[in-house]
Amino acid sequence: MNDATTFLLAFGSVFAGIAYYMVWMERKAKALEARLRTLAAKANNQDAPSGNQA
Amino acid sequence: MKAGFEAKARQVSLAAVLVGFPVLLYLTWFVAPDWSYQPDVTAPLTRKILFFHPPSAWASFIAYAVVFVLGIAYLNERDLRHDRAARAAAEVGFMMNSIALATGTLWGIQEWAKAGQNALATVYSEPKVLVVVVLWLTFAAYLLLRRFVDGPERQARLAAVFGVLGFIAVPASFLTSRLLTTSLHPDIAGPGSNPDAAVSGDVGMILLVGFLVFLALFVHLWLQRLRILRLEDETAVLEAQETDTP
Numbered sequence: 001m002n003d004a005t006t007f008l009l010a011f012g013s014v015f016a017g018i019a020y021y022m023v024w025m026e027r028k029a030k031a032l033e034a035r036l037r038t039l040a041a042k043a044n045n046q047d048a049p050s051g052n053q054a
Numbered sequence: 055m056k057a058g059f060e061a062k063a064r065q066v067s068l069a070a071v072l073v074g075f076p077v078l079l080y081l082t083w084f085v086a087p088d089w090s091y092q093p094d095v096t097a098p099l100t101r102k103i104l105f106f107h108p109p110s111a112w113a114s115f116i117a118y119a120v121v122f123v124l125g126i127a128y129l130n131e132r133d134l135r136h137d138r139a140a141r142a143a144a145e146v147g148f149m150m151n152s153i154a155l156a157t158g159t160l161w162g163i164q165e166w167a168k169a170g171q172n173a174l175a176t177v178y179s180e181p182k183v184l185v186v187v188v189l190w191l192t193f194a195a196y197l198l199l200r201r202f203v204d205g206p207e208r209q210a211r212l213a214a215v216f217g218v219l220g221f222i223a224v225p226a227s228f229l230t231s232r233l234l235t236t237s238l239h240p241d242i243a244g245p246g247s248n249p250d251a252a253v254s255g256d257v258g259m260i261l262l263v264g265f266l267v268f269l270a271l272f273v274h275l276w277l278q279r280l281r282i283l284r285l286e287d288e289t290a291v292l293e294a295q296e297t298d299t300p
Contacts, residue, residue, distance in 0.1 A: 003164060007099035010160045014106055014153055015075075018271065021149060022071075025278045032285035039292035046299060 060277055067274035074267035078105060081260045097164035103157045104257070109264035111154035111186070113272045115224045117147025118193070120276070122221035125214035137210035138287075140217055141200060142279035146272055148193045155190055158183065182230045182239040189223035196220060 001009070082105045089098035124140035127133070159177055166180070167173035177183055196216045203209040230239075 001163070003097040003099045006097065006160050006164050007102065010100070010103050010106075010157050014110075014157060017149075017153070021275065022278075025275065025282060029278065029282050029285060032282060032289055036285060036289050036292065039289065039296060043292060043295060 060281070064274060064277040064281070067270045067277065070270035071267065071274055074263070074270055078260070078264050078267050081105070081263060085256055086260055087256065097161075100161055100164040103161045105260050105264045106268075107154055107157040107161060108261060109268040110150045110157065112265055113268035114147045114150035114154055115227075116269065117143045117150060117272055117276070118189070118217075118221050118224055121147065121193075121196075121217040125217040125221075128210055128214040129218075132207070134206060134210060137206075137213065138283050139280060141213065142276050142283055144193055144196055144213075144217060145279055146275040148190070148197060149275070150268065150272065151186070151190050151193065155183075155186060158186075180239055181234050182227060185223055185227040185230050189220065189227060192216070192220035192223060 082102050086102060086105065089095040089101050092098070095101060120143040121140045124136045124143065128136040128140065159174070162177035162180065162183065163173040167176045178187070196213060199212055199216060200209060203212055
């Protein structure tokens with residue numbers, strides 16, 4: 001491998017890797033927050049007394 | 055750590071990363087010396103890895119130091135929050151350690167290997183590289199242990215011991231190339247650095263910028279990973295409640 005190829009490989013993989021990891025983490029956090037909101041809403045609905053049951 | 059402060063720190067560190075990396079690239083391309091005119095430099099372009107390789111290695115050492123401190127804190131207090139923070143730091147430290155190892159390998163292949171030598175064998179017979187490989191393998195085992203050991207307390211206890219013991223390789227890596235005169239790895243900064251390899255002027259300034267950028271990256275990724283681990287725990291609790299509810 002020559003100098004230029006090594007340089008491009010090193011820089012490309014470092015930046016692509018870091019960018020991928022950052023985007024993956026942000027997406028994962030957003031997905032988990034959405035899931036948590038859904039679960040919390042379900043739990044609240046189950047806890048709340050129903051007006052139709054008398 | 056308060057959630058509001060943590061979110062703020064995450065945003066500030068992200069801003070520092072988004073500003074810092076373009077600045078670092080600019081400095082690397084336009085301010086760093088042009089080594090192509092120096093006859094003793096065999097790979098002038100690859101030498102620019104200098105501005106990413108040591109900063110990522112130093113940031114990984116800081117991450118492992120965080121794992122070490124939090125491991126001791128966990129063993130003392132048995133608080134699973136310390137374990138969660140240590141796990142997040144270990145994952146990010148391992149990623150940065152991998153960057154340092156990969157860039158260092160590419161650099162070493164270009165700079166150290168002589169004609170007729172096996173380039174990879176030359177790089178991986180260097181004592182400092184071997185110590186860093188041991189460090190990398192230790193934390194790879196630390197992360198695997200997280201997957202294969204059952205029970206949060208047992209997992210946390212084992213991981214804390216592993217993290218504390220694994221950290222020993224950090225000072226060992228610092229000392230190896232300083233104590234062994236046969237070492238090919240240059241020591242560019244700190245006590246005991248090689249006089250002919252010690253950095254100064256623009257190179258030193260760019261290295262400092264690189265270190266600060268990688269430090270900001272570590273803080274951001276650590277807090278982000280911590281946020282994910284906390285969300286996973288909270289989701290698991292609610293999912294368990296949902297399953298239990300008839």
